[in-house]
Amino acid sequence: MATTKANSSFIKNSDKTVLPISVPERLLLGPGPSNSHPSVLKALSLQPVGHLDPFYINLMAEVQGLLRQVWKTNNRLTLPMSGTGSAAMEATLANILEPGDSVLVGIKGYFGNRLADMASRYQANVNKIEKKWGEAFTLEEIEEAIIKFKPSVLALVHAETSTGVCQPMQGIGDLCRKYDCLLILDTVTSLGSIPLYLDDWKVDLAYSCSQKGLSCPPGLGPFTMNERAEEKLNNRNSKVPNWYLDVSLLNKYWGSDRVYHHTAPVNMNFGIREALRLIVEEGIENSWNRHKRNALELWNGLEKLGLELYVEEKLRLPTLTTVKIPEGINGKDFTLHLLNEHGVEIGGGLGDLAGKVWRIGLMGYNSKTENVEKVLNLFETELPKFKS
Numbered sequence: 491m492a493t494t495k496a497n498s499s500f501i502k503n504s505d506k507t508v509l510p511i512s513v514p515e516r517l518l519l520g521p522g523p524s525n526s527h528p529s530v531l532k533a534l535s536l537q538p539v540g541h542l543d544p545f546y547i548n549l550m551a552e553v554q555g556l557l558r559q560v561w562k563t564n565n566r567l568t569l570p571m572s573g574t575g576s577a578a579m580e581a582t583l584a585n586i587l588e589p590g591d592s593v594l595v596g597i598k599g600y601f602g603n604r605l606a607d608m609a610s611r612y613q614a615n616v617n618k619i620e621k622k623w624g625e626a627f628t629l630e631e632i633e634e635a636i637i638k639f640k641p642s643v644l645a646l647v648h649a650e651t652s653t654g655v656c657q658p659m660q661g662i663g664d665l666c667r668k669y670d671c672l673l674i675l676d677t678v679t680s681l682g683s684i685p686l687y688l689d690d691w692k693v694d695l696a697y698s699c700s701q702k703g704l705s706c707p708p709g710l711g712p713f714t715m716n717e718r719a720e721e722k723l724n725n726r727n728s729k730v731p732n733w734y735l736d737v738s739l740l741n742k743y744w745g746s747d748r749v750y751h752h753t754a755p756v757n758m759n760f761g762i763r764e765a766l767r768l769i770v771e772e773g774i775e776n777s778w779n780r781h782k783r784n785a786l787e788l789w790n791g792l793e794k795l796g797l798e799l800y801v802e803e804k805l806r807l808p809t810l811t812t813v814k815i816p817e818g819i820n821g822k823d824f825t826l827h828l829l830n831e832h833g834v835e836i837g838g839g840l841g842d843l844a845g846k847v848w849r850i851g852l853m854g855y856n857s858k859t860e861n862v863e864k865v866l867n868l869f870e871t872e873l874p875k876f877k878s
Contacts, residue, residue: 514833515833516829516833516834516835517833517834517835517856517861517864518835518851518856519834519835519836519850519851519852519856519861519864519865520835520836520837520849520850520851521651521652521679521810521837521849521851522651522679522699522701522702522851522853523701523702523707523708524701524702524703524705524851524853524854524855524856525705525855525856526701526705526706526707526761526765526855527705527706527764527765527768527854527855529764529768530705530706530707530761530764530765530768531761532764533757533760533761533763533764534707534757534758534760534761535757536757536760538756538757539756540756541750541753541754541756542748542750546754546756546759547748549759549760549763550569550744550754550759552763553569553570553759553762553763553766554568554569554744556763556766556767556769556770557569557570557712557714557766558714559766559770559774560681560682560686560766560769560770560774561677561681561686561688561696561712561714562686562687562688562689562690562774563688563689563693563696563714563716564689565688565689565714565715565716565717566717566720567714567715567716567719567720567737567741567744568712568713568714569712569713569714569740569744570700570710570711570712570713570758570759570762571697571710571711571712571713571735571740572709572710572734572752572754572755572758573709573710573711573735574699574700574701574708574709574710574711575678575697575698575699575700575701575708575711576604576711577711577735578697578698578699578711578712578713579604579605579608579676579678579697579711580608580732580735581697581711581713581732581735581737582674582695582696582697582713582715583605583608583609583612583614583645583674584612584730584731584732584735584736585715585719585723585730585735585736585737585738586643586672586674586695586715586719586722586723587609587612587613587614587643588612588613588614588726588727588728589612589613589614589728590613590614590615591614591615591642591643592614592615592617592639592640592641592642592643593609593614593615593616593617593641593642593643593644593645594617594618594619594635594636594639594641594643594644594645594671595609595616595617595618595619595644595645595646596618596619596620596621596627596632596644596645596646596647596657597618597619597620597621598620598621598622598623598624598625598626598627598647598650598653598655598657599623599647599650599651599652599653599655599840599841600650600651600652600653600840600841601647601650601651601652601676601678602620602645602646602647602650603841605645605647605674605676606618609645612731614643617635617639617641619631619632619635623652623653623841623842623843624653624654624655624800624801624812624843625655625805626655626656626657626658626805627646627657629658629660629661629662629665632644632662632665633665636665636666636669636671637669640669641671642670642671642672643671643672643673643674644662644666644671644672644673644674645674645675645676646662646673646674646675646676647675647676647678648675648676648677648679648680648684648686649676649677649678649679649680649684649807649809649810650679650807651678651679651810651849652839652840652841652843652849653800653801653812653843654800654801654806654807654810654811654812654849655801655805655806655807656680656684656805656806656807658805659675659691659693660691662691663691663692663693664692666692666694667692672694672695672718672719672722673692673693673694673695674693674694674695674696675688675691675693675695675696676696676697676698677696677697677698678697678698678699678702679702679703679807679809679810679853680698680703680807680809681698681699681702681703681704681712682702682703682704682765682766682769682774682777682854683702683703683777683778683781683808683809683853683854683857684703684778684781684807684808684809685778688714688716689716693716694715694716694718694719695713695714695715695716695719696713696714697711697712697713697714698711698712699711699712700712700758700761700762700765702809702851702853702854703777703781703809703853703854704762704765704766704769704854705765705768705853705854705855705856706758706761706762706764706765707758707761709755709758710755710758710759710762712762713737715737723737723738724738734752739751765854778808780857780858781808781809781852781853781857782808784808784852784857784858784859784861784862785806785807785808785809785811785852785857787859787862788811788850788852788862788865788866789803789806789811791862791866792811792813792866792869795866795869795870795873797813797814797816797869798813798814799811799812799813799814800812800813800814800843800847808852808857809851809852809853809857810849810850810851810852810853811849811850811851811852812839812843812847812848812849813847813848813849813850814846814847815845815846815847815848816873816877818877819873819876819877820876821838821839821845821846821847821848822838822845823876824848824872824873824876825837825838825848827872827875827876828868828872832868832872834864834865834868836848836849836850836851836865837849837850837851850865
């Protein structure tokens with residue numbers, strides 16, 4: 491790939507003419523977004539239709555059905571929120587929490603902290619169970635915390651984007667049923683790419699995003715809730731404190747009534763419908779296997795180059811790999827060099843891992859052998875230039 495330095499000036503100095511946008515070519519191998527599939531971009535470029543057009547009403551139902559397939563759920567209330575993954579996260583908490591509700595948040599990275607922050611803004615009584623960044627919770631640790639705090643809601647991050655850790659889910663849903671609490675699961679960096687069985691795992695609410703494993707641009711946040719969660723929503727003592735994300739209202743638009751709520755991002759739904767269609771066409775299990783195969787190739791290649799991975803293999807995300815920055819290397823300078831000179835984006839660390847790791851993403855359309863080879867070649871040829 492040729493050098494692709496960005497030109498930030500869109501205005502000619504001579505006559506103040508605003509130039510058409512010119513976007514530099516990028517290979518997005520960071521924590522997200524990923525590059526969009528060409529056919530998704532084609533779908534996005536179609537002329538919009540009205541958000542109550544019969545064609546669009548039918549497409550909405552198709553999107554819901556495809557999301558259920560990819561999430562392995564039969565939840566009736568499954569829809570893409572108009573907004574990014576953080577909007578879907580907020581919708582999950584806004585609809586299920588009331589002031590004084592006891593919430594237990596599992597924090598093992600940056601996005602667990604975000605869940606706790608959001609929950610506190612809805613005046614929930616937030617308790618936390620924490621692990622060192624790079625580790626996951628055991629079933630025993632979760633049960634001990636549930637017994638101690640007696641929450642009505644347990645919120646966990648399945649795929650922690652800040653650390654590259656995948657939380658094992660076996661048995662957690664059963665614990666939540668045993669102790670009568672709802673289970674919320676963040677699947678932002680796992681949907682479409684890593685095994686997810688919402689119904690089998692007894693997950694009550696989940697959310698995700700459009701721009702990672704689905705390889706659609708940012709702008710939609712898939713959301714789902716089961717009958718247990720619906721019952722809590724329907725029995726609220728107060729209105730959902732967020733009108734835009736109120737599922738009891740959105741249900742009238744995405745359900746059989748088709749009552750207008752807000753102007754839908756029609757073209758984004760064209761795009762996510764195509765993205766989901768591609769996954770179903772490939773086969774969801776085939777997609778999971780492709781991501782794991784390419785991740786193993788990346789892990790082996792990085793270790794052969796003498797680099798140390800941050801997370802033990804049994805907990806690593808196939809979508810997001812954290813690599814320890816070697817002693818004497820300025821990690822930020824290296825990422826900027828890859829971006830400016832080679833058009834390749836990888837990420838730096840967040841929070842506790844800022845300046846300590848790089849984050850390499852292989853998500854959706856970008857999870858392929860040529861991209862693994864590309865990033866390994868760049869680490870082999872370019873990293874030595876930064877050693878002091």
